[in-house]
Amino acid sequence: MTTMTTFIDTLNDTAAGDSMRTAAAARFAQRGWPNRRDEAFRYLDLRPIKDIEWALHGGTAVQSPMNLDLPGTRRLVFTAGVFDEAASDALPEGVTVEHVPTTITAEDDQFSSLCMAAAETTLHVKVGEGVTLDTLHVIHETRGGDVLVAPRCVIEVASGGTLIVVESVTLESDGGTVLCTPITEIIAAPNARVELARLVDGDEGTWCCGTIAVKADNGAVVHTSTVPYGGAVCRTRLESHLCGETAHVDLRGLAVAGDSRHVETVLKVRHAAENCTSNMIFKHVLDDNATASFTGRINVDEGAQGTDAVQTSRNMLLSPTARAYSRPQLEIYADDVKCTHGSTTGRPDPAADFYLRARGIDKVTTASLLVWAFASEVLDELEPAALRVEAARRLMDMLPGGDALDPTVVAPQQPDTA
């Protein structure tokens, strides 16, 4: 038997008795692991993980957790894929950990089929009409070897409800590979407001290939930010469906990557109703042999007049061997539409470098400040506000001489607080 058939058997065994999971396993079995002929996987080399005999779940707690200090948030901890009630705060009303995974409505790809087949539980967050729920901090921590973890989260926010969710995923490989395939689905009813930040950390043996799917109804506002700090591969598929008039999504991403890391975002925004707006900004700082790919697809349906979509991808290359790929794709079937996309790739601005150094700031600190300056546009928008400082601190810890930078003062004050 090949590794693949053994793996499919394992998937089927664990999914047995649950039609949603077995159907997902069948979809995965039919397509198999993606390969580069697949448009959406053109820049991802999956060979290192295809022949692994994956254990579904398992593993232990990590040795270096992310430890984000986010006062006033509810911590929900999943260790090696299992909800750790003892380590978590009490679940607020409307939040459940369900043992029967909910079906997701978004489009599927190989990794999400895999996740749906493998996931044993779903964190289900329901926010009632007009309710503002406490900020949730969902923590996923897995350490292991050749283990697959499949976190699932479904967020439903009723009309006028508000929610902020921070997901922090920490993966550690221990004599093998860890593959994490998180799916988070956000269903925002009319005028709901949802903020999601997903921070991922890992090492040279960890892969995070996940999905965030958004459905935004009339006047709903959804913001997502993805910040991969570490891991051999961090891939995020972002599916946004603007299905009600004047809905708005902001999709942001920031990665600072070195070594041979690969970061990728495959994004699809579908404007299906009138006067919706979408804003996409993805920034990569790449050193050594790191690579980043960004595919940004905007679909404007027939009749989605007044659409305003702005897409930006910016890459800062710190080494001559780092590579960035950027592919905007527009498909527009309405006529009163504003869609713009811009992509830049370059080295840090030598004029800015000279300016800072001409004031006495040393070379290393200057380089870190310029990376910070580039990155802050994304970090400055994170919610809750405490996450901005925490995310900045983590970023600075990664930069040479960055420990001398103080994240509480290095950022200019936001106009609203100035």
Add this chain to the structure above:
Amino acid sequence: MSLLEIRNLHANIDGTEILRGIDLTVEPGAVHSIMGPNGSGKSTLAKVLAGDEAYEVTEGSIMLNGVDLMEMEPDERAREGVFMAFQYPVEIPGVSTKYFLRAAVNAVLKHRGKEELDAVAFLKKVKETAPTVDLDPALLDRAVNAGFSGGEKKRAEVFQMAMLDPVMCVLDETDSGLDIDALRVVANGVNALRSPERGFLVITHYQRLLDYIVPDVVHVLVDGRIARTGGKELALELEDKGYGWVESDCGSACGC
């Protein structure tokens, strides 16, 4: 010993020679002014003094208080006491001015073996210094030069200069873009920094600035060379006769 001694300085950018043999000596406490037509190399000289690596120095030497600056990187020169107020200050979104300036001030203090300023001491120094150039301290909460008006950028440069306590100040057209009142304020700020140890190189197109910052020596830079040197009356003469006069005149005088 002279404060600044430039000998036979030649510099290229992208293979084009811009500075073609500059000799210039500034004594401690002196104010020198450099005038000259657009494109003659004034900003190039300023940036080469500050150590801009975009320029290649092919010949000559620069000494500051007897120390060779040539092998030093821009940040080392700044810590040695060279300050250049940029003709076009660079906008750096994402980095707060306050943070940047404190890092700069402390880098200089540390180099001089002095105690670094903590946040409180730094703010105190800011509060003392800002009024000397009539700078709105709220600007310091914003990103470096980002969205500053032309005049605000120039004031911010002089403010930085006052904060950093340099020994050799190079001002590159700090007057351009300033209204009449701002010009006076900035000039007063500069004059307040005049001291027996400190030297100034003031690049300007306008004699008007020199009414406020009265120079000891005026140089005219033409085509990468100093074509003429004189007292403050040279600026008046230039205003009267234009650069054509110097250029034609120097044809025989310096052979350029």
